Amino acid sequence: MRELTLPAPLMLLPGLGADGDLFGPQRQAFGDAVTTPDWIDVKADNESIGRYAERWAESINQQIATFRTDRPWFLSGMSMGGMLALELIPHLDRKPAAVFLISSARSSPAATWWAKLAAGTTGPLKPNHVALMVKLGAIPFGIRDGQDDIGYKLLLKMAKQSDPARLKWAIGATAEWTYPGPSESLPNGDAFPAIYQIHGRHDWLIPLREDDCDMVIDRGRHLINLSHATTVNRWLFDRITELCGIDESTDPRVEDPDLTVMRRPELAAQF
Template sequence: MATPDSTPLILFSGLAADANIFGPQKIAFPQLTVPEWPTPAQDDTLDSYCRRLADDLRPLGDAIIGGASFGGIVALHVAQHLNPRAVVLIGSVRSPAELSRVIRFSRPLEPLTRFIPVRFLQLCCLPLSSRFARRIVPHLSGLSRQFRGSDPAVFRWSLQQILNWSTEPTLNCPVFHIHGKRDYVLPLRYTKPTTVVEDGGHVISLTHPIEINDFIRSVINQTVR
């Protein structure tokens, strides 16, 4: 019989970031798995990529699946191929209609994503990862840390999938959504979250770990009986 402490928890990091984005959650939830981002095949669509992820995760059993930012979008599509207890969105969106106008208006630029100098931009972000930056501009510093931990190939592919995203997944499980009120990447006004973090930005798993951990704990207690 599943218990809150034994139920698998799977969280996908945002836009090709690594597991460090969920550092505080890995401490709070020993059963947490943060999958690495596999390198996508040349012809991979979002659905084919997520189907492969689902096949890899199926042995974990009835899990709670979620993610931050693009990781939340991936979690929604992975959930279509599994039977999760619930989906948890952290600073993410449930449908293409909830993306910001900037992202939607940028769709014609999708072919140019292959030319983004990711490695150079990651080096430029290095000062924002300092201890001083984390204290003065925590939201921006969190974004920088997420970006610096991303694989360039996966980052470009993920960006292409966001710009091309057009279909909202149909799920048979509840979706719980927490969002930062000061999220300027995926603005709150376009979404309908379950819970709002009043002074939270986009990387609330790092900047507001207590609120995120309490939210996840609440979801587990509601869905595992």
């Protein structure tokens, strides 16, 4: 996949116990336009997503301050990362032009019965336990969650390198997330950024709420940024270029072989 030139920075927030490696296909497609902030330490086992986001905002604001001020920037979160993205907005010194939710939710409750059960029954975890759950399909991504060999190897690599304590906290925090949905305006009177959402129809971890989604991937499960990377990347690219005022509506379009996404011929060749 060739690199695509985004007209503005895109910050990606991973979910659960993952890190920036989760966005390998997006980094490959978008290059240096993509940033992924480092996690901070969890204060307590029962720390809420909202409280964590409030503390995380300090370091994220420092990163945002390095972005060019003459361009917008965009925030996206995968799974729990989308919940964190929404909770972060009131605490950011400079708001994103839009928020993109990937396999996430706009309000609580979001997690399935599996996550709620896991939050109550998961004992002390070790990295090899997490890797074993991925191998057995016990983590609710289905068997490989539709991944090819490269995606499956990436899942195993992240599982072996994951911080078990943070993963256990993340499962519990996701299961207990309480969020009514974004309000129309922020405390300072500014409008809440526009929200766009893409989701897999067969997501077993965070169920699809079709009315909230701008795009549904029919065969997608939870990790669609890996299993359907081309579709997700093009969706992000289209939304960002459109929001930056790049109009493609009058140009000829061709059918994309990956789930009938449409693109200009000269841009389609870049994917």
